[in-house]
Amino acid sequence: MTSVPVYEPPPQESPGRRLSTFFYRHPRVRLWTLLALPVAWLVLVYFGSLFVLLLSSLWETDPFTREVVHTFTLENFQRIFEQDVYRNVASRTVQMAVLVTIADVVLAFPIAYYMARVASPRTRDILVVLILVPLWANYLVKAYAWRTILSEGGVINWALDPFGLHFDGLSTVGLWLVFTYLWLPFMILPIYAGLERIPTSFLEASADLGGRSFTTFARVILPLAFPAIVAGSIFTFCLTLGDYIAPGLITSEQFIGTVIYNIRGEALPTAAAFSLVPIAVVVVYLLVARRLGAFESL
Amino acid sequence: MFRNDIVPEDTDSWSVIWEDEGLQEYAGKISIYDDSIFIADAAVYLKATQPDLGIESPYQLNEEQFDAAVALLKKQAAAGLNYWPGDVAKQIAEYTNGDSVVGTTWPYQYVQLTGADPPVAVTAIKPVEGTTGWSDTWMLYSKAANPNCMYLWMNHMISPEAQAAVAEGFGEAPVNLKACELTENTNHCDDYHADDEAWWEDVYYWTTPVEDCGDDDDSTTCKTQEDWEAAWTEIKG
Amino acid sequence: MAPDAGAGAPDISVRGLTKRFGDVVAVDSVDLDIPAGEFFTMLGPSGSGKTTTLRMIAGFEIPDEGTIELAGQDVSRLPPYDRPVNTVFQDYALFPHMTVQANVEYGLMVKSVKKGERRERAAHALEMVRLSGFGDRKPSQLSGGQRQRVALARAIVNRPKVLLLDEPLGALDLKLRQEMQIELKSIQREVGITFVYVTHDQEEALTMSDRLAVFNNGKIEQIGPPAEVYEHPESEFIAGFVGVSNVIERDGRRYTVRPEKINLLEEGEEPEPRAHVEPGVVRDVQYVGPVTRYHVTLDRGGELQVLAQNLEEGSSEVLEVKGRRVRVEWRPGQESVIDEREGGSE
Numbered sequence: 001m002t003s004v005p006v007y008e009p010p011p012q013e014s015p016g017r018r019l020s021t022f023f024y025r026h027p028r029v030r031l032w033t034l035l036a037l038p039v040a041w042l043v044l045v046y047f048g049s050l051f052v053l054l055l056s057s058l059w060e061t062d063p064f065t066r067e068v069v070h071t072f073t074l075e076n077f078q079r080i081f082e083q084d085v086y087r088n089v090a091s092r093t094v095q096m097a098v099l100v101t102i103a104d105v106v107l108a109f110p111i112a113y114y115m116a117r118v119a120s121p122r123t124r125d126i127l128v129v130l131i132l133v134p135l136w137a138n139y140l141v142k143a144y145a146w147r148t149i150l151s152e153g154g155v156i157n158w159a160l161d162p163f164g165l166h167f168d169g170l171s172t173v174g175l176w177l178v179f180t181y182l183w184l185p186f187m188i189l190p191i192y193a194g195l196e197r198i199p200t201s202f203l204e205a206s207a208d209l210g211g212r213s214f215t216t217f218a219r220v221i222l223p224l225a226f227p228a229i230v231a232g233s234i235f236t237f238c239l240t241l242g243d244y245i246a247p248g249l250i251t252s253e254q255f256i257g258t259v260i261y262n263i264r265g266e267a268l269p270t271a272a273a274f275s276l277v278p279i280a281v282v283v284v285y286l287l288v289a290r291r292l293g294a295f296e297s298l
Numbered sequence: 299m300f301r302n303d304i305v306p307e308d309t310d311s312w313s314v315i316w317e318d319e320g321l322q323e324y325a326g327k328i329s330i331y332d333d334s335i336f337i338a339d340a341a342v343y344l345k346a347t348q349p350d351l352g353i354e355s356p357y358q359l360n361e362e363q364f365d366a367a368v369a370l371l372k373k374q375a376a377a378g379l380n381y382w383p384g385d386v387a388k389q390i391a392e393y394t395n396g397d398s399v400v401g402t403t404w405p406y407q408y409v410q411l412t413g414a415d416p417p418v419a420v421t422a423i424k425p426v427e428g429t430t431g432w433s434d435t436w437m438l439y440s441k442a443a444n445p446n447c448m449y450l451w452m453n454h455m456i457s458p459e460a461q462a463a464v465a466e467g468f469g470e471a472p473v474n475l476k477a478c479e480l481t482e483n484t485n486h487c488d489d490y491h492a493d494d495e496a497w498w499e500d501v502y503y504w505t506t507p508v509e510d511c512g513d514d515d516d517s518t519t520c521k522t523q524e525d526w527e528a529a530w531t532e533i534k535g
Numbered sequence: 536m537a538p539d540a541g542a543g544a545p546d547i548s549v550r551g552l553t554k555r556f557g558d559v560v561a562v563d564s565v566d567l568d569i570p571a572g573e574f575f576t577m578l579g580p581s582g583s584g585k586t587t588t589l590r591m592i593a594g595f596e597i598p599d600e601g602t603i604e605l606a607g608q609d610v611s612r613l614p615p616y617d618r619p620v621n622t623v624f625q626d627y628a629l630f631p632h633m634t635v636q637a638n639v640e641y642g643l644m645v646k647s648v649k650k651g652e653r654r655e656r657a658a659h660a661l662e663m664v665r666l667s668g669f670g671d672r673k674p675s676q677l678s679g680g681q682r683q684r685v686a687l688a689r690a691i692v693n694r695p696k697v698l699l700l701d702e703p704l705g706a707l708d709l710k711l712r713q714e715m716q717i718e719l720k721s722i723q724r725e726v727g728i729t730f731v732y733v734t735h736d737q738e739e740a741l742t743m744s745d746r747l748a749v750f751n752n753g754k755i756e757q758i759g760p761p762a763e764v765y766e767h768p769e770s771e772f773i774a775g776f777v778g779v780s781n782v783i784e785r786d787g788r789r790y791t792v793r794p795e796k797i798n799l800l801e802e803g804e805e806p807e808p809r810a811h812v813e814p815g816v817v818r819d820v821q822y823v824g825p826v827t828r829y830h831v832t833l834d835r836g837g838e839l840q841v842l843a844q845n846l847e848e849g850s851s852e853v854l855e856v857k858g859r860r861v862r863v864e865w866r867p868g869q870e871s872v873i874d875e876r877e878g879g880s881e
Contacts, residue, residue, distance in 0.1 A: 063522045064508055085532040153395040168326065170380070170397055201628035204595050207615040208622045209642035209693065219641075223632045249388070252379050254534045262332065262383065266527050 050279075057273035066266040076273035086259070090277050093256040096172070097240040100179040101187075101233045107180065108187035108232065109225075115188075116195035128192075131185045142182060143246045150174045150250065175250040179240050186235035194228020195221070230294035237285060241278045299408055299422040300400040301393060312343045312425045314400055316370060321377035328374070329389055329401030332381035334523075334530035335504065338430045339402060340367040340374075342502060346427035356430065357505045358512050364521040364529070371533045381534070386410075394418050405469025405490075428500025434470065465490070545604075546571040546697055546729045547592065552601035554587050561587040563753035564601065569697075569731065569746075571606075574723050576732045578740040579750030580776065586701060588750070589733045593622045593699050606696055616645075621690035622699040625706070627682045629674040635661070635685050636670035642693040660692035661685075663722060680711045687722070697729045704739065716742050737777045741765060749773050766793065767871045774873060782873065783837035789873050794842040796869040799829060800862040810864040815839075820857045822850040829856065831863055839863060 011017065023030040060071045080086045111131075115124050134142065149155050150169025160167055168174070198221065206216040244257025254262075256278050264271040289295070300309055305324070314320035315328050330336060341356035344366055351363050359367060380398045382389040386407050392398035393411055403422065411418040436455055442448040454460050461477035464470070471492035472478065478487035491497040511520040521529075549567035553560070562584040569575045577585035590596045592603055594615035603611045610618045621642065629638050637644075639657040648656075661667050664684035674682055683703060690698055703719075704712045720743050723730045734740055740747045741761040748758040749772075757769045768774035771782055774791040782791045806812045815833040827848070829841040841863060845853065 061524065063524050064506055066523060079528065083528070083532060085535060088535060147391070151395045152397045199626065199628065201624045201626055202630060204615065205622070205624060205628035205630070206641070208593060209645060209689070210616045211641070211645045212616055215645050220630060248383060252381050252534070254531070259531055263527060263531060266523070
């Protein structure tokens with residue numbers, strides 16, 4: 001059996017090939033061709049709007065027409081720092097964000113743990129779908145649905161009524177429940193991914209070295225899942241911090257989002273100045289999260 | 299407006315949402331329009347109940363008058379309120395569920411609630427102290443591309459037919475009295491006091507709060523719209 | 536913890552140990568006795584049941600049937616943390632968020648050993664694996680061999696009755712593996728702990744063990760000292776797995792002869808008296824540096840591998856042998872009779 005080696009002839013020249021060759025020889029050009037659109041988007045739309053926001057916070061409004069007058073002033077910031085109400089609203093919002101985050105961690109961890117370490121692959125797939133399904137439903141629909149659930153004639157009070165109990169659902173507590181529900185998937189998924197990455201042998205090693213379940217959980221699972229928890233908390237914290245629809249629907253209490261929403265029409269510069277508060281809070285939060293290694297878990 | 303199955307049917311005063319008794323009774327179920335304009339509603343009540351403050355127009359308040367109104371509003375807010383930020387659906391749902399039982403409203407919500415199936419037991423009144431109010435207006439572009447079209451629209455909107463439909467649909471008095479003969483409810487114009495000028499005397503229409511109090515005294519200054527808005531944010535806490 | 540068993544009593548005693556995963560019988564009624572202080576190896580291909588057996592001894596799997604006694608105490612159903620054994624994992628399983636020091640101290644810490652003693656014992660363990668001064672590093676800052684040694688230190692610092700090692704050298708390259716084999720063996724002698732060592736590498740098993748058990752299909756095919764298992768495999772499977780199979784059938788019986796025991800007789804060369812001699816043809820020759828491997832097809836049927844040291848020959852000379860007629864000879868007693876049944880243990 002003899003075989004004559006046959007060589008593939010070199011491919012025909014074509015514009016497409018020439019372009020490929022050009023990009024192959026100029027990797028930087030290739031990179032920038034690829035990145036041009038997203039970078040432009042980021043710089044112009046994203047940073048651009050942030051810059052306009054910052055700029056807006058330095059303008060005045062006409063006292064009668066309430067139109068924005070392009071005169072430089074620091075009054076908006078002065079108002080935000082001097083009037084108690086802005087401080088109270090900001091601290092209330094941050095507290096809410098923290099409490100929602102804690103509630104979501106407490107709820108998400110067992111679910112994520114079950115998915116990552118206990119459930120069969122089939123059950124796991126079903127759970128992932130079930131957790132993602134609510135994300136496809138419109139946010140407003142869910143918030144309104146919760147209003148109905150929490151209200152005076154809603155299902156919670158209907159169930160409590162026979163026991164002579166009453167739950168004031170349209171309240172800060174109610175809002176906490178709604179936020180906890182709304183952002184729960186954003187906490188489950190990162191923790192699930194984080195837990196799944198922990199090799200089983202780590203847990204076996206801990207048990208092997210004498211660690212009981214609780215020790216293994218506290219010393220091995222939790223520290224290793226912690227960056228994932230922080231990653232999830234970025235979502236729950238930031239989403240709570242910026243939301244204005246759910247607070248407006250569920251409670252009469254003011255939150256950062258509702259204040260901005262309410263005053264944006266007449267006092268745009270003040271609204272702009274106030275909106276820099278959550279941005280600053282989030283930036284600090286992200287810096288801390290980065291130190292805690294959360295970005296490796298996203 | 300109030301739920302007449304919960305709030306006494308003979309209620310005729312704003313005191314139910316300003317004084318301690320009512321605030322305690324209906325805490326958390328008072329429905330308030332979410333805007334700084336509501337400061338004027340407090341001023342209307344103060345004008346009637348504290349004449350020594352000397353409030354003339356609820357929209358032109360000097361420092362003392364303004365502070366009194368804000369104090370009243372803060373006391374009210376502490377009792378627990380439901381705000382409806384122009385979201386009529388929210389207020390309608392609240393009155394239907396019983397989450398709100400008394401407060402300020404627009405005729406539209408009243409029409410919707412009483413016309414619902416089954417109707418919600420609500421009563422709408424003009425309290426004895428008077429009230430704030432507004433008239434619906436059309437604003438037309440003076441440089442409209444098709445001016446004739448614009449004039450046709452204007453004619454249409456002030457025609458008795460259109461006026462009757464709008465008045466009944468939203469629940470307001472028509473501008474064109476000829477509409478009164480065309481309303482489905484033959485008593486509509488009487489119900490809404492369309493031809494009763496005296497009835498409208500204590501209905502206070504919006505004027506933008508400005509520094510000039512509108513009197514001849516240059517030394518007095520009034521709180522501006524900006525102050526009102528800042529105060530409103532603060533009142534809500 | 537069980538009282539110390541008397542000298543000579545087995546440290547580990549396994550009876551009828553069985554484990555099924557679904558329809559697969561991973562471990563099939565295994566019996567095993569390992570005396571204290573022995574370096575015992577469980578050798579076998581993947582899926583042969585050796586790792587599952589180890590994991591049952593460690594407590595990571597609960598046996599379906601059978602018992603495991605450690606120093607006289609039945610531990611078959613105890614959780615891992617209640618067993619006086621420690622494990623060195625194939626992937627080392629070092630906790631990445633802890634320093635080397637914290638890793639080594641982990642077992643002592645969970646048993647609430649005082650800090651001073653912890654420090655001292657961890658330092659000693661690290662010294663034993665020649666990693667003094669590495670305590671402050673994170674596992675990610677260590678090489679594979681260093682990690683392996685930390686895993687070892689983390690286990691022996693607890694002074695377990697038995698140390699279980701699950702293919703601990705599998706991830707290392709050949710040179711490092713050979714170094715570590717020697718080191719492991721010397722550490723074992725130093726601490727005197729019973730080592731149960733799982734590997735699929737027959738050379739590793741032969742090098743290090745006091746005794747070894749060869750696993751196949753969930754059963755132990757042969758158990759004994761390395762030389763015995765190597766020189767006298769009891770089954771064709773063992774002959775093939777521990778070395779080169781080299782099986783021929785003569786007079787209705789099957790034999791195996793280790794390739795290095797066979798001589799190629801040169802033309803005219805007299806065989807040793809009473810030696811077994813057979814003619815054949817050299818089918819292939821592989822020059823492997825220090826030795827040459829000849830594949831000889833025998834006239835009476837069958838093929839044997841012959842390994843000869845290249846004492847004087849160069850590659851060109853040995854390669855010339857290909858295709859020649861030769862005679863093979865081996866001394867009586869060098870061949871082992873193996874069981875007729877295919878792959879069965881006796």
